[in-house]
Amino acid sequence: MTNLRIGVMYDRDWAPEELPGFARRAEALGVDDLWVVEDLGWTGGVSAAAVALGATERLRVGIGITPAPLRSPALLAMELATLARVFPGRLVSGIGHGVREWMEQAGVAPRSPLALLEETITVVRALLRGERVTVEGREVRIEDIGLVHPPAEPPPVVAGVVRPRSLELSGRVADGTLIAEGHGPRDLERVRALLAKGGAGEDHTLSVFAFACVGDDPDAVARALHPSTEGHGAWLGRPQEEVFTVSGSARQAAGKISALRSAGADTVVLRFVGPEPLRQVEAVLGAVGR
Template identity: 65%
Template sequence: MTSLRIGVMYDRAWAPEGLPEFAREAERLGADELWVVEDLGWGGGISASAVALAATSRMRVGLGIAPAPLRNPALLAMEAAFLARVYPGRFVAGIGHGVGDWMASVGAAPDSPLKLLAESTEAVRALLRGEQVQTRGSEVRIDDLKLVHPPVQVPPVVLGVVRPRSLELAGRLADGTVIAEGQGPADLEAALALIRKGGATQEHELIVFAFAAVADDAEQAAAALHPAIEGQAAWLGRTPEELFTVSGTPAQAAARIAELEAAGATSVVLRFSGEEPARQLGETLAAVRG
């Protein structure tokens, strides 16, 4: 049996009140992980993580991704520690640069996004380990802070990044890296080379977000995905047809997931488009594990 974790994303466009029931259903179907979204204007990742954790008993819940410019590292560590104390071994804290235009629109644009992410990651991880933190970096300042209730089981801190220097940073400082939707096996292999250049060990997680649509008719599945991938294609500098997706029939989706695992993925998190995402998840899990 594969050791790959199969997860599902609770899409930012879905109504917040639907999260508890979806999380329970995903766990019932056998998903290993559920990831929530923190995008400006859509919803808060810490609150969504808490709701998903409270609704379930087994799955890991990942925060994908807290923008470092928007989240003071002391507060982020406090929030992550609280969740990790209540739900030990089940929370994953994701941090990233955030979308530059969005950060600027709320007055949170750093002078150096790379330094901010590095200093934030170091501070969050040290606080979660129960250390007393004193840092005066170029972007982060913390004066002698120590968490009163650090987690007994320290949660993984993973970085959601794309560019080469940031991938190296993830390898040097984080427990794992989140790969954005649309990137395929060749992208994963290139990313892993940079992550390992940064010093990552074999325990470093590679969590791959993937656009997904599953139907008996492969063309129907592809059509359901098209609106979701246009913006991402532009962001990655590719055409929609060049983006890697987990789509088609359940068997075809399972084969695509296997490609990602062969390229180094430790988790594949499916971001479903189209109707009945829980049904699509169930059919995909059955095809992978059957």
């Protein structure tokens, strides 16, 4: 699968202190990317990315995703610039709306989530390019701010979005789009059409998260996946059996990764469930010829 990046998610439920060792082992296995999570109450995405980058030498680390309402765009750009200068070419920053209920719990729910996301991504990208920024937007207000230490190589800023208007927004303002777990090849056809409608060019990347479980016992694989696919099916508004996963034997999992690639994915990030996730990583990488 030439040119396809294969990544693994460090699940939000795994202990933060075990991240450095996991990152080193994933890198040794040949994984291209490691993605960390920022969900309210779990772990901070920027700090987790710094831990993973500092523990490894070549691994690209993605932040998936920082909720725009929780982050000042000026501060977020400062944090990303620091990481991008210390670890050039090894960072991807995902930004999204955030779960509405969580944003309300934190007291930061915006009046217009679409405006906030667009303005945040636009400001962060401009600051990372070394520009001085003044914005009087619906949600973001910035007056004559620039970074003293912008990175020579600005990291990609991708939008983690699902809904049609948000996908169009991503095509308009982001370097790429990150698609949540449960979306399969047929979903990616719709996604690509909406991104193009927003103005995405050929350099706009498409990364896909996918629940993954690899094993030779189909019943054990199904049992391991069940809580994840049940909850995500409810969130996506589709039957549980229609929640796409990269699962089954290693060969079957490799076939599903290939299908995502054929549908336009540039990066597939596997969110493993079940025992021994690194053993599962190794099996998948072997099946895809890595």
